[in-house]
Amino acid sequence: MNEVEELLKNIDGQFKDVVGVLIVDRDGIIIKSTINEVVETIQNYGMSIAQIVEMSNQALKENGEIQFLRMKTKRNEFIVVPDKEFMLITILNANNPSLSHGQHALSSN
C-alpha cells in the first residue's frame, strides 16, 4: 500500500487548491486519505459521491459505466475516477483565492 500512499501524496502536493485525496469503496467508505483528520464532512463527501456515481450509472446505464466525473459546487470541486471496487476522489477548493494552501476550510496535509 506504500505506492498508493505515495501516489495520493503526489496528487495532493501537485496543486495548491487540493484539499485532499481519498480512496473510497463503492459505498463511499474511506479506505485511504491524505487528510489526517477524517472529519464527518469528509466521510460525507465519500458517501455522497459514491451515491452520485451509483445513481449516474443507473440513470445512464445504456451508456456504459461512468469513467470520469468532475463536479463543481460553490465551495468545492470534486474529481472522481471510479474503478470496479474503489473510487479515487480528489477534493479541491473552488474559487477561494483568499485561502492559501494549508489554511482552507478543511484541514489537509
Added chain:
Amino acid sequence: MNEVEELLKNIDGQFKDVVGVLIVDRDGIIIKSTINEVVETIQNYGMSIAQIVEMSNQALKENGEIQFLRMKTKRNEFIVVPDKEFMLITILNANNPSLSHGQHALSSN
C-alpha cells in the same frame, strides 16, 4: 431566441466531437436543441442529467448548488452547466476516433 440558437450552433460547430447541444428545463424537458431529430435517447439524456444534477444538489447540499458537471461514460461525455431554470448540456462522443463528424451514432447537424 435567435441569439440562443446562434450560441448553441457555435458550441456545436466548435468541436468535431460534439454530438449536440441541448437546453433543458430543470425536469430535463428539451427546450432547444441543435439535434434535428430529437430521438428518445436524446430526450432520455435530458431527463437523466436533470435527475443527476437534482440528486447531486441534494447529496452535496451544504456545498452550494452544482455549477458545473462533466461526466464521461464509455460512449459519451456530457458537459453540464445548470442555471436557475434551465440547464445547458453539451453531448460529446467519447473516444471514438473511427466515427467522423456527422457519422456518429446520434444524428447531429
